[in-house]
Amino acid sequence: MGMYLLAAAAAYLIGSVPSGLILGKLLWHTDLRRYGSHNIGATNAWRTLGKIAGIIIFLADNCKGQAGVWIGIALVGTPLAAVLCGFAAIVGHSFSLFLRFHGGKGVATSLGVLTMLMGNVTLIVFLVWIIVVYMTRYVSLGSVLAGILTPILTAAFGYPLEYLFFTVLAAALVIVRHRENIERLVRGTENKI
Numbered sequence: 001m002g003m004y005l006l007a008a009a010a011a012y013l014i015g016s017v018p019s020g021l022i023l024g025k026l027l028w029h030t031d032l033r034r035y036g037s038h039n040i041g042a043t044n045a046w047r048t049l050g051k052i053a054g055i056i057i058f059l060a061d062n063c064k065g066q067a068g069v070w071i072g073i074a075l076v077g078t079p080l081a082a083v084l085c086g087f088a089a090i091v092g093h094s095f096s097l098f099l100r101f102h103g104g105k106g107v108a109t110s111l112g113v114l115t116m117l118m119g120n121v122t123l124i125v126f127l128v129w130i131i132v133v134y135m136t137r138y139v140s141l142g143s144v145l146a147g148i149l150t151p152i153l154t155a156a157f158g159y160p161l162e163y164l165f166f167t168v169l170a171a172a173l174v175i176v177r178h179r180e181n182i183e184r185l186v187r188g189t190e191n192k193i
Contacts, residue, residue: 004084007075011068011085015092015109018099019060020045028053037191041104043139046193058108065089065112083166086113090170094177105177107143110170114150117163121153137192140181147171 020040024032028049032040035048042061046054068089072081090110096103114122125146132142151167175182184190 003076004081007071007081007085008088010075011071011088012092013097014067014071015064015089016096016098016103017064017092018096018103019064020057020104021099023057023060024049024053027056039104040099042108043105043193047191061093061104061108062112062115064093065109065114066116067112068092068109069113069116079160079162082117083113083162086117087166087169089113090173094173105143106170106174107146110147110174113166113170117166118154118157118159120157121150121159121167124153125150133193138185138190139193140178140190141185144175144178144182147174 018040020032020042024030024040024045030049032038032044032048036044037047038044040057042054042058045057065086069082069086072078072083072085075081090106090113092103093109094103094106095101111122111126114125128149129142129146132145133139136142148171150171151164154164154167181190
């Protein structure tokens with residue numbers, strides 16, 4: 001049990017690294033918390049700093065999720081450790097130790113975890129996200145729909161119970177982190193890209 005906790009703590013710390021804030025200041029001399037939605041994630045970076053910044057910050061946040069899973073596999077080596085550490089990285093991103101437990105919404109980091117665990121689910125979810133965002137221009141709608149779809153696909157492909165449990169938790173976290181966006185979508189006041 002001690003190794004599980006150690007691995008999860010390490011994954012949380014990696015997830016907590018505020019890559020959007022660091023890269024925004026380092027490369028673009030901009031504190032993303034002061035602009036747009038005040039979020040440090042890829043969507044606000046895209047809107048505030050442009051496409052290249054959004055893509056770079058998306059990839060950085062995605063790598064945190066991958067690193068979380070890798071830690072679980074390397075230190076413990078069980079499916080439970082992989083999903084526990086992946087989820088810890090998402091929680092770290094969303095509630096960063098370095099930002100007084102504030103952070104991003106967890107979409108890119110969640111996708112990084114999925115990439116390591118379930119390639120086929122990742123591909124389908126990412127394609128759905130791209131189509132929804134392209135057709136509606138609402139990143140939040142694509143993210144919420146992708147979150148809902150993930151556990152359904154995980155069950156449909158017959159992945160282990162640990163993976164299904166993870167996708168339900170991760171989807172719930174993504175949806176909760178998007179609650180204000182959902183309210184704006186319902187009111188018709190959500191920002192488009």
